[in-house]
Amino acid sequence: MRAMQPIISIAGISKTYKSGKTALKAIDLDIRKSEIFALLGPNGAGKTTLISIICGLVNPSSGTVRADGHDIVRDYRAARAKIGLVPQELTTDAFETVWSTTSFSRGLFGRPPDAAHIEKLLRALSLWDKKDSQIVTLSGGMKRRVMIAKALSHEPQILFLDEPTAGVDVELRRDMWGLVRDLRAQGVTIILTTHYIEEAEEMADRIGVINNGELIVVEEKRELMRKLGKKQLTLHLQNPLREVPALLAGHGLALSADGQELVYTYDGNRSDTGIPALLADVNRSGLAFNDLRTAQSSLEDIFVDLVRNGR
Amino acid sequence: MNFHAIRSIYIFEMARTWRTLLQSVVSPVISTALYFVVFGAAIGSHMAAIDGISYGAFIVPGLTMLSLLTQSIANASFAIYFPRFVGTIYEVLSAPVSVWEIVMGYVGAAATKSVILGLIILATAAFFVPLRIDHPVWMLTFLVLTAVTFSLFGFLIGIWADNFEKLQVIPLLVVTPLTFLGGSFYSIDMLPPFWRTVTLFNPVVYLVSGFRWSFYGVSDVGIEISLAMTLVFLACCLTLVYWIFRTGYRLKS
Numbered sequence: 001m002r003a004m005q006p007i008i009s010i011a012g013i014s015k016t017y018k019s020g021k022t023a024l025k026a027i028d029l030d031i032r033k034s035e036i037f038a039l040l041g042p043n044g045a046g047k048t049t050l051i052s053i054i055c056g057l058v059n060p061s062s063g064t065v066r067a068d069g070h071d072i073v074r075d076y077r078a079a080r081a082k083i084g085l086v087p088q089e090l091t092t093d094a095f096e097t098v099w100s101t102t103s104f105s106r107g108l109f110g111r112p113p114d115a116a117h118i119e120k121l122l123r124a125l126s127l128w129d130k131k132d133s134q135i136v137t138l139s140g141g142m143k144r145r146v147m148i149a150k151a152l153s154h155e156p157q158i159l160f161l162d163e164p165t166a167g168v169d170v171e172l173r174r175d176m177w178g179l180v181r182d183l184r185a186q187g188v189t190i191i192l193t194t195h196y197i198e199e200a201e202e203m204a205d206r207i208g209v210i211n212n213g214e215l216i217v218v219e220e221k222r223e224l225m226r227k228l229g230k231k232q233l234t235l236h237l238q239n240p241l242r243e244v245p246a247l248l249a250g251h252g253l254a255l256s257a258d259g260q261e262l263v264y265t266y267d268g269n270r271s272d273t274g275i276p277a278l279l280a281d282v283n284r285s286g287l288a289f290n291d292l293r294t295a296q297s298s299l300e301d302i303f304v305d306l307v308r309n310g311r
Numbered sequence: 312m313n314f315h316a317i318r319s320i321y322i323f324e325m326a327r328t329w330r331t332l333l334q335s336v337v338s339p340v341i342s343t344a345l346y347f348v349v350f351g352a353a354i355g356s357h358m359a360a361i362d363g364i365s366y367g368a369f370i371v372p373g374l375t376m377l378s379l380l381t382q383s384i385a386n387a388s389f390a391i392y393f394p395r396f397v398g399t400i401y402e403v404l405s406a407p408v409s410v411w412e413i414v415m416g417y418v419g420a421a422a423t424k425s426v427i428l429g430l431i432i433l434a435t436a437a438f439f440v441p442l443r444i445d446h447p448v449w450m451l452t453f454l455v456l457t458a459v460t461f462s463l464f465g466f467l468i469g470i471w472a473d474n475f476e477k478l479q480v481i482p483l484l485v486v487t488p489l490t491f492l493g494g495s496f497y498s499i500d501m502l503p504p505f506w507r508t509v510t511l512f513n514p515v516v517y518l519v520s521g522f523r524w525s526f527y528g529v530s531d532v533g534i535e536i537s538l539a540m541t542l543v544f545l546a547c548c549l550t551l552v553y554w555i556f557r558t559g560y561r562l563k564s
């Protein structure tokens with residue numbers, strides 16, 4: 001897998017808008033075939049700008065992008081035919097029907113009409129009973145699905161989902177995750193942005209974190225959580241303390257504000273976690289505790305750390 | 312060539328016409344019919360014939376041109392302005408289509424509507440005034456050429472405009488005056504020499520003159536010149552369209 005040519009290859013892409021705002025600073029990134037890549041970053045980090053450049057909606061200030069080997073500017077026809085885009089904003093033709101707008105998209109991307117494919121797509125997105133409804137009569141979540149149907153109408157190899165689950169209820173969000181997994185199983189490469197970290201945690205194979213126009217981390221999700229994730233052991237004391245006892249000073253413990261909890265942070269990857277030594281010292285100091293728990297930091301904690309340090 | 316894309320845009324745009332039939336076809340027909348009633352039937356009966364043609368019949372080509380021009384511009388400018396305004400343009404911009412395919416789809420549909428409208432107006436006119444068409448092939452040629460040229464011009468306005476006022480301002484302040492002063496309602500030979508010379512700078516004169524020639528065989532300027540002027544204007548619009556898409560002007564940031 002690793003030796004394969006990347007499906008998208010971004011080299012030195014930067015963007016300064018006319019307003020003088022630099023949204024991206026020399027981004028290099030390779031996306032692998034059939035992976036789910038999650039792009040995370042705070043508001044205004046440059047996620048949409050990057051996607052818009054790849055899809056041909058924004059001209060880059062410098063750099064090149066290749067999609068499945070085709071340069072997106074010189075060989076735009078071949079490149080764009082492979083790409084489907086669900087933009088962040090809900091923009092649809094109000095008075096078109098679901099069926100006609102989806103068929104329109106397929107034609108626009110150069111594919112001959114195929115009623116069977118459109119039907120399959122609308123059924124998969126639970127839009128079949130709405131196929132003759134005007135889009136204006138649909139709910140927000142349905143409109144979002146119509147946009148996904150449009151993006152998939154020409155059977156793209158690469159799908160961009162710019163915040164696909166913003167404003168979508170929990171059940172529908174689960175459905176969408178299922179759909180994305182099915183697509184990946186069919187060999188489609190998916191690049192998504194999201195503000196729901198648990199979404200990236202649940203779905204992504206790899207994660208890129210972008211902040212202030214810079215890609216600060218690109219990592220296998222598991223690797224990222226292993227490398228940057230920390231474990232914590234918390235002891236709930238019977239009697240609150242004012243300060244960490246001198247006997248325990250060498251363990252780097254933190255005392256909670258109410259003095260009820262002692263928190264020990266350690267590296268879960270090391271064979272020597274330091275826990276036995278700590279517990280032995282706690283015992284010797286005569287501290288009584290009535291509960292003990294361990295926790296692993298989530299992708300969210302990692303993300304918050306990364307972005308804070310990047311500022 | 313992405314024929315499926317051209318076809319999709321064309322069908323999409325034509326579907327919009329049928330949905331808005333009243334606004335697209337019926338209202339221009341009604342307003343033209345009113346012109347014929349007032350200028351043709353009522354006032355025309357008190358006017359002297361021009362070049363041996365009754366006044367009512369004389370104004371038919373000019374009035375048709377007036378509708379053709381305004382409707383071509385209105386249709387095409389709205390067709391491209393509206394997706395830009397609501398944001399659905401993203402799809403066309405991200406699709407594997409070339410400039411010319413986009414233009415063929417949008418301008419083709421707008422011009423089709425205008426030609427249909429022009430023919431309906433001519434049919435309406437035939438109810439009010441005696442109509443004669445000496446050169447039907449030339450008549451259709453001028454009709455199609457004008458519809459295409461001014462749809463293209465409208466397309467340019469639709470890209471240039473960044474608000475609804477700008478969308479209206481050129482048709483209102485430039486096109487309508489030029490059409491009224493372009494010999495729709497009179498022969499420019501009726502003007503004093505000075506104003507006649509000024510009028511020759513008005514491109515609409517050539518359109519109306521050539522179009523009228525295809526009906527009655529009389530014209531203010533040579534038919535070749537009419538044709539050449541129309542083609543020059545078409546070429547200018549095409550050049551501008553090419554430049555717009557090459558630079559992404561008003562379409563991409």
Ligand SMILES: Nc1ncnc2c1ncn2[C@@H]1O[C@H](COP(=O)(O)OP(=O)(O)OP(=O)(O)O)[C@@H](O)[C@H]1O
Pocket residue numbers: 017018019021022023041042043044045046047048049050088564
């Ligand atoms: N058309 C534009 N003109 C000028 N500046 C822009 C334009 N589009 C985006 N920007 C700026 O570029 C920066 C990056 O914007 P972008 O939309 O890429 O962020 P994002 O990561 O997608 O944010 P969000 O999570 O809010 O969607 C922001 O500071 C934004 O204000």
Ligand SMILES: [Mg+2]
Pocket residue numbers: 047048049088162
């Ligand atoms: Mg965004």
